[in-house]
Amino acid sequence: MENARVLEERKEFIWDGQDGRGGNGIKCDANSVSGSVSQRACVYCGARVVLNPITDAFHIVHGPIGCASYTWDIRGSLSSGDDLYRNSFSTDLREQDIIFGGEKKLKAAIEEVAEKYHPRLIFVYATCIVGVIGDDVDAVCKAMSQEYNMRVIPVKSPGFSGNKSVGYKMACNAIMELIAKHKNLKKKGINILGDYNLAGEMWIIKDYLNRIGIPVVSTFTGDSSYDSLIRASAAQLNIVQCAGSSTYLADRMEEEMGIPYIKVSFFGIEDTASSLIRIAEALKDEEAKQKAMEFTAAERLKLQDFLTKYRKNLRGKKAAIYVGGGFKAISLIRQFHSLNMETVVVGTQTGKKDEYEIIESLVNKETVILDDTNPAELEKFMKEKEADILVGGVKERPLAYKLGIAFCDHNHERKHPLCGFDGVINFTREINSSINNPVWKYVKEEL
Numbered sequence: 220m221e222n223a224r225v226l227e228e229r230k231e232f233i234w235d236g237q238d239g240r241g242g243n244g245i246k247c248d249a250n251s252v253s254g255s256v257s258q259r260a261c262v263y264c265g266a267r268v269v270l271n272p273i274t275d276a277f278h279i280v281h282g283p284i285g286c287a288s289y290t291w292d293i294r295g296s297l298s299s300g301d302d303l304y305r306n307s308f309s310t311d312l313r314e315q316d317i318i319f320g321g322e323k324k325l326k327a328a329i330e331e332v333a334e335k336y337h338p339r340l341i342f343v344y345a346t347c348i349v350g351v352i353g354d355d356v357d358a359v360c361k362a363m364s365q366e367y368n369m370r371v372i373p374v375k376s377p378g379f380s381g382n383k384s385v386g387y388k389m390a391c392n393a394i395m396e397l398i399a400k401h402k403n404l405k406k407k408g409i410n411i412l413g414d415y416n417l418a419g420e421m422w423i424i425k426d427y428l429n430r431i432g433i434p435v436v437s438t439f440t441g442d443s444s445y446d447s448l449i450r451a452s453a454a455q456l457n458i459v460q461c462a463g464s465s466t467y468l469a470d471r472m473e474e475e476m477g478i479p480y481i482k483v484s485f486f487g488i489e490d491t492a493s494s495l496i497r498i499a500e501a502l503k504d505e506e507a508k509q510k511a512m513e514f515t516a517a518e519r520l521k522l523q524d525f526l527t528k529y530r531k532n533l534r535g536k537k538a539a540i541y542v543g544g545g546f547k548a549i550s551l552i553r554q555f556h557s558l559n560m561e562t563v564v565v566g567t568q569t570g571k572k573d574e575y576e577i578i579e580s581l582v583n584k585e586t587v588i589l590d591d592t593n594p595a596e597l598e599k600f601m602k603e604k605e606a607d608i609l610v611g612g613v614k615e616r617p618l619a620y621k622l623g624i625a626f627c628d629h630n631h632e633r634k635h636p637l638c639g640f641d642g643v644i645n646f647t648r649e650i651n652s653s654i655n656n657p658v659w660k661y662v663k664e665e666l
């Protein structure tokens with residue numbers, strides 16, 4: 220492997236076809252290497268992406284204004300009710316507060332929100348500087364909860380306390396603090412974990428479940444509310460869509476509430492179909508399973524002509540994937556395969572060992588696999604492997620364009636749903652129109 224752009228300490232996080240694989244597997248699920256400009260966000264950001272879609276919650280960012288602006292309107296999560304979550308509040312800590320402590324400012328901020336808006340639920344994020352100066356955020360939240368008879372939940376998420384995965388865990392702990400004390404009688408239905416209703420995707424999945432006769436009790440956290448979340452313990456089963464952010468929550472709910480879980484993915488025909496059938500099987504609901512098989516077979520049939528048409532345009536094109544979690548990467552590899560495309564580079568921010576093993580089993584031995592990569596590595600491997608398109612998020616978009624490579628946003632900012640059978644149409648059209656856009660010919664001539 221030519222290592223001009225790969226730090227020595229990063230080599231264990233990269234598998235390429237030349238150095239071979241195997242042994243202990245790829246290094247992953249670890250803090251970023253110092254000196255490598257990781258594409259991963261900080262702990263606080265990880266916590267906020269999970270909690271932000273709760274539609275009637277308030278989010279107070281206790282720290283300098285930069286932390287709040289960094290995560291302003293962090294996801295394209297849609298709501299069928301409140302839109303309070305679209306607001307962002309900050310204690311805007313300044314030098315004086317850093318010297319004398321920020322607790323007074325935090326108390327004042329919570330009081331202002333409480334008196335103006337009478338919320339039922341506030342999350343208070345403790346950012347880096349708060350971790351350094353040692354404000355007693357727990358005590359302030361507890362006192363304010365009692366004074367205003369509302370839930371004020373601290374999310375201790377200083378950026379330096381780990382990586383984005385730690386933030387996910389902090390968010391899951393905050394959710395458990397909210398829901399654990401609410402015991403409900405069991406009823407037929409499931410909770411959806413790790414879906415944030417980006418571009419209304421949660422509604423598509425709920426519709427599919429409704430068609431096969433499976434009710435949804437609570438959703439974490441897309442299009443959720445205080446009232447819907449506290450009903451969660453009534454569910455028979457949890458399904459986990461974004462494994463990276465929500466497996467820890469599923470584990471805690473299994474242990475403390477007795478709700479089993481399965482991991483699912485609703486990206487692509489194969490994964491959508493198998494997920495719906497597996498949900499029915501996990502519930503031991505034969506009628507739902509039969510309906511799921513009929514529904515998915517009919518949807519698959521409807522898409523046949525559409526896919527045949529686009530496969531011709533996409534045959535032999537090469538894809539690079541860099542996304543948050545391993546399960547999404549796995550689904551995307553399968554989707555590209557079904558479009559006659561090859562995945563030449565694939566990586567994730569928070570993938571786990573078992574997910575990388577599945578990824579390895581799905582790709583060619585020449586495919587480069589990366590954990591927690593940086594722009595320099597992405598550039599190097601996309602150029603070497605001559606990728607035609609990069610699928611990623613907001614931080615990857617400019618990199619692709621600068622290299623004259625097509626791009627598909629499969630993260631927070633996507634404007635149309637990419638999940639389920641409906642999503643297959645949007646995804647295929649987007650990949651086709653981006654890859655086959657004539658602009659790349661002219662851009663490449665300039666490079």
Ligand code: SF4
Nearest residue numbers: 261263286346347378
């Ligand atoms: S790393 Fe620290 S200072 Fe930067 S956004 Fe995250 S919490 Fe704020």
